[in-house]
Amino acid sequence: MKALQIITSAYRCTIEEQDDPAVWITHAMKGAGAELGVVLRGNAVNYGVEGQSAAGLSFGGLPQTQPPRLDRDISKLVDKGIEVYAIQEDCAERGIVPTDLVGGIQSITRAELPKVFAKYDQVWHW
Amino acid sequence: MAKYLFIQTRDPYESRQVDQDYELAAGLAGAGNEVTMFLVQNGVLPTRRGAQAPGLQQLIHTGVQVLCDEFSLRERGIATNALPVGVQATALDVVVDQLAEGRKAIWL
Amino acid sequence: MSSKPTLTFSIMDGPFEQARITTVMRLIDIAARRGYNINVFAYEGAVYLPFAKQAKHANAVHGHDVDQEDHPLSKDWIAALMKTAQANGGKLDWVNCGLCVDERGAQDSIEGCRRGSPADLWNSASASTNTLVVGTR
Numbered sequence: 001m002k003a004l005q006i007i008t009s010a011y012r013c014t015i016e017e018q019d020d021p022a023v024w025i026t027h028a029m030k031g032a033g034a035e036l037g038v039v040l041r042g043n044a045v046n047y048g049v050e051g052q053s054a055a056g057l058s059f060g061g062l063p064q065t066q067p068p069r070l071d072r073d074i075s076k077l078v079d080k081g082i083e084v085y086a087i088q089e090d091c092a093e094r095g096i097v098p099t100d101l102v103g104g105i106q107s108i109t110r111a112e113l114p115k116v117f118a119k120y121d122q123v124w125h126w
Numbered sequence: 127m128a129k130y131l132f133i134q135t136r137d138p139y140e141s142r143q144v145d146q147d148y149e150l151a152a153g154l155a156g157a158g159n160e161v162t163m164f165l166v167q168n169g170v171l172p173t174r175r176g177a178q179a180p181g182l183q184q185l186i187h188t189g190v191q192v193l194c195d196e197f198s199l200r201e202r203g204i205a206t207n208a209l210p211v212g213v214q215a216t217a218l219d220v221v222v223d224q225l226a227e228g229r230k231a232i233w234l
Numbered sequence: 235m236s237s238k239p240t241l242t243f244s245i246m247d248g249p250f251e252q253a254r255i256t257t258v259m260r261l262i263d264i265a266a267r268r269g270y271n272i273n274v275f276a277y278e279g280a281v282y283l284p285f286a287k288q289a290k291h292a293n294a295v296h297g298h299d300v301d302q303e304d305h306p307l308s309k310d311w312i313a314a315l316m317k318t319a320q321a322n323g324g325k326l327d328w329v330n331c332g333l334c335v336d337e338r339g340a341q342d343s344i345e346g347c348r349r350g351s352p353a354d355l356w357n358s359a360s361a362s363t364n365t366l367v368v369g370t371r
Contacts, residue, residue: 028352029356110149122230123230123232125233167256197260222265225366226265
C-alpha cells in the first residue's frame with residue numbers, strides 16, 4: 001500500500017514538540033516501513049523554503065531550545081527516498097521561486113496532480 | 127481509472143482553496159476517473175438559492191457527482207428542494223458506502 | 235481481508251471546538267451500526283476525546299441544572315459507539331497517540347482505549363479497506 005500525504009496546513013504547531021505533526025508523522029510512519037509520497041500544497045509549500053528559523057521563543061524566561069526546522073525536516077524526507085512535490089502555482093503566488101526550495105523537491109502544476117494521485121493507493125490530506 | 131471521494135467541509139467564501147479543490151476534482155474526472163464531491167459542514171453553504179458560487183456551478187458541469195449532506199443543510203436552514211440543478215441532498219451514509227467501496231478518500 | 239469492511243480514521247481535533255469531530259462521530263456511528271470494524275488513531279488534541287475526567291455541567295444560559303441539561307460528553311459518545319459496534323458484530327479499536335497523551339497529560343482515558351504510535355496508524359491503514367485522514371486547520 002502506498003499513501004500520498006498532501007500537507008496543506010502550515011505553521012500551526014510552532015511550540016509543539018512534533019514541529020509540524022503531518023511532516024513528523026510522515027517521518028515516523030516511514031520509519032515503520034510505510035511507502036509514502038508528499039505533496040506540499042497551499043501555505044505548506046513554504047515548508048520547502050531553505051533558511052527558516054523559529055529560534056528565539058522564550059516565555060517567562062523559559063526558552064524553547066529545540067524549535068521547528070521545517071526545511072530540514074523536508075530535506076530529510078527527500079534523503080529517505082520519499083518523493084516530495086510542491087505545487088508550482090502555490091509557490092508562485094507566495095513569491096517562492098524554485099531556487100528558494102531545498103534540493104530534491106519536485107515542482108508540479110495543479111493540473112498535474114491527478115497523475116501523481118494515480119501513483120498511490122490512498123491520498124491522505126493533512 | 128480510479129474512483130475518488132472528496133469530502134468538502136469548507137466553503138469558497140472563507141477559503142480560496144475550495145475553488146482549487148473543485149478544480150482538482152474536475153481534473154480527476156477529466157482524466158477519466160469517477161469522482162464524488164460530498165459537501166458537508168460549511169461546505170454546503172454555496173448550495174443555497176442565490177448564493178454566489180461560480181466554482182461550484184462549473185464543477186457541476188464537469189461530470190463530478192455533487193452530493194450534499196442533509197443534516198448540514200438542515201442545520202443551516204437551506205431548503206433541499208431548492209438546490210442548484212445537479213446537486214443532490216443525501217444522507218451521510220453515502221460517504222461510508224464509498225469508503226467501504228475502497229475509493230481514494232480525501233477530507234478537505 | 236474479510237468481506238466485512240474495516241475503516242480506519244485518523245483524527246486530530248479535541249472534543250468541542252470545531253465541526254470535524256461532529257462529522258467523524260456521525261461517520262463512525264454509521265459504520266458501527268453496520269457492524270464494521272473501525273480503527274481510530276487519535277493524534278494531537280484528539281486524545282482528549284475519550285478523556286475520562288470530562289465532567290458535565292449546568293447551563294445557566296439554557297436555564298438548566300446539570301441533570302436537566304444532560305449533555306453527553308465525547309467520552310460517553312465514544313463508549314456508546316464501542317458498545318454499538320460490538321452489539322452489531324464489529325469492533326471500535328481506539329488508539330491514542332502516546333506522545334500526544336504525554337504532552338497533554340491525557341493519560342486517563344475511558345476503558346477500551348489503548349496507547350499507540352504512528353506505526354499503529356500505518357499498520358491499521360495497511361490492513362483496512364480504507365483510511366480517512368481528517369486533518370485539522
